[in-house]
Amino acid sequence: MTRVFSGVQPTGEGPHIGNYIGAFRRWVELQDTQDECFYCVVDLHAMTVPWEPESLAEGVRRTAATLIATGIDPERSVLFVQSDVPEHTELAWILICLSRMGELGRMTQFKDKSRGGEAESIGAGLFVYPSLMAADVLTYRADRVPVGDDQRQHLELMRDLAIRFNRKFGETFPVPEAVIGRQGARIMSLDDPTEKMSKSSGRPASAIGMLDDLPSVRKKIARAVTDSGSTVAYGPEHPAVSNLLDILAAVTGESTPELVARLEGQGYARLKADLADAVVAVLEPFQTRYAELIGDPAMLDKVLDEGADKARAVAGPTMALVRERVGLRSGVLR
Numbered sequence: 001m002t003r004v005f006s007g008v009q010p011t012g013e014g015p016h017i018g019n020y021i022g023a024f025r026r027w028v029e030l031q032d033t034q035d036e037c038f039y040c041v042v043d044l045h046a047m048t049v050p051w052e053p054e055s056l057a058e059g060v061r062r063t064a065a066t067l068i069a070t071g072i073d074p075e076r077s078v079l080f081v082q083s084d085v086p087e088h089t090e091l092a093w094i095l096i097c098l099s100r101m102g103e104l105g106r107m108t109q110f111k112d113k114s115r116g117g118e119a120e121s122i123g124a125g126l127f128v129y130p131s132l133m134a135a136d137v138l139t140y141r142a143d144r145v146p147v148g149d150d151q152r153q154h155l156e157l158m159r160d161l162a163i164r165f166n167r168k169f170g171e172t173f174p175v176p177e178a179v180i181g182r183q184g185a186r187i188m189s190l191d192d193p194t195e196k197m198s199k200s201s202g203r204p205a206s207a208i209g210m211l212d213d214l215p216s217v218r219k220k221i222a223r224a225v226t227d228s229g230s231t232v233a234y235g236p237e238h239p240a241v242s243n244l245l246d247i248l249a250a251v252t253g254e255s256t257p258e259l260v261a262r263l264e265g266q267g268y269a270r271l272k273a274d275l276a277d278a279v280v281a282v283l284e285p286f287q288t289r290y291a292e293l294i295g296d297p298a299m300l301d302k303v304l305d306e307g308a309d310k311a312r313a314v315a316g317p318t319m320a321l322v323r324e325r326v327g328l329r330s331g332v333l334r
C-alpha cells in the first residue's frame with residue numbers, strides 16, 4: 001500500500017497559481033493512482049510568522065474550500081486540519097530533539113523568511129518548523145510527498161530524520177520520497193522572475209491568486225514583466241518569458257517546445273493574451289465551485305471533522321509505537 005501526504009499553509013493572500021501547478025493539481029491526480037492520500041491544511045506552520053486569530057481561522061476555511069474546489073475529494077482523500085491532530089506536535093517535539101542546529105540553520109526558507117529581521121525578534125518556530133513538517137509526514141508513515149521544488153531541502157531533512165530515528169530506535173518510519181514535477185515545480189513571480197511566486201510576498205502584482213477576480217487576473221498577466229527583446233523563447237536567458245510559458249504549459253497541457261513553435265515571431269502580447277485566456281479557463285469553474293463551498297461553512301466543518309477522525313485513527317497508533325520506541329511512558333494512552 002502506498003500512502004501520500006502533503007500540506008499547504010493557510011497564509012497570506014491565499015493559494016496562488018504556483019501552489020495549484022506545483023502541488024494541488026498533482027494531489028488531485030494522485031487520488032487516482034495511489035492507495036491512500038492525506039492532504040492537510042497546516043495551520044500550525046502559519047504561526048511561524050506573525051498572525052491574527054481571525055485571519056488564521058478564515059485562512060483555514062478558505063484553503064480547505066480551495067482544495068475541494070480544485071478536485072480533492074474528501075470521500076477518496078483524508079482532508080483535515082493539522083491542529084486537529086495533536087500527534088503532529090507530539091512527534092514534532094521528538095524530531096526537534098533529533099534535529100541539529102546546523103542543519104536547521106542551513107534551510108534556505110529559514111534564511112529567506114528571516115532575512116532583514118533581528119535574530120532577537122524572529123520566532124523560534126520559523127527555525128524548527130522543518131522538523132514539524134517532518135512530523136506531519138512521518139505521523140502517517142507516508143511513502144510519497146508531492147510538493148513544489150521549494151520544499152526539496154525540507155524533504156531531504158525529513159528523510160535524514162526518518163533514517164536517524166530508525167537507526168537509533170529501530171525501523172519505524174518508511175523514508176519518504178519527494179514527488180516533484182519536472183515542469184511547473186517552481187513558478188516565479190510575475191513582477192520578478194528571480195523570485196518564487198509566494199502567498200506572502202506582500203506584492204499583489206507578483207502572484208495570480210486563485211481567488212483573484214478574473215479581470216484583475218487578466219490585468220496582472222498583461223502587466224507581467226518580460227525579457228528584453230521580443231522573442232518568445234524558453235531557457236535561462238529568458239527567465240520572465242520562460243515562467244509565462246511554464247504557466248501556460250501547465251494549464252493547457254501543451255509542452256513548452258510546442259508553445260514556442262506556435263508563438264514564435266508573434267511577440268509577447270499574443271503570449272500574454274493566450275496565457276490570460278488559459279488561466280481564466282481554469283479559474284472560472286474553480287471559483288464557481290469555491291463560492292458554493294465557502295457559502296456552506298457547516299458542510300466544510302463536517303468534512304474537516306470527519307477528516308480529522310480518519311487522520312487520528314492513523315496518527316494515534318504511530319505515536320503509541322513511537323512513545324514505546326523512544327522510552328516514554330504510554331500507560332495513560334492504553
Ligand code: AQP
Pocket residue numbers: 007008009010011012018019020021022023146147148149150151184185186187188196197198199200201
Ligand atoms: N511558486 C511555486 N511554484 C510551485 N509550487 C509552489 N508551492 C509553493 N509555491 C510554489 C508549493 O505549494 C505547496 C504549498 O505551499 P505552502 O503553503 O506549504 O507554502 P510555501 O511553499 O512556503 O508556499 P508560498 O506560496 O510561498 O507560501 P508562503 O508565502 O506562506 O510561504 C507546496 O508543495 C509548495 O512546494
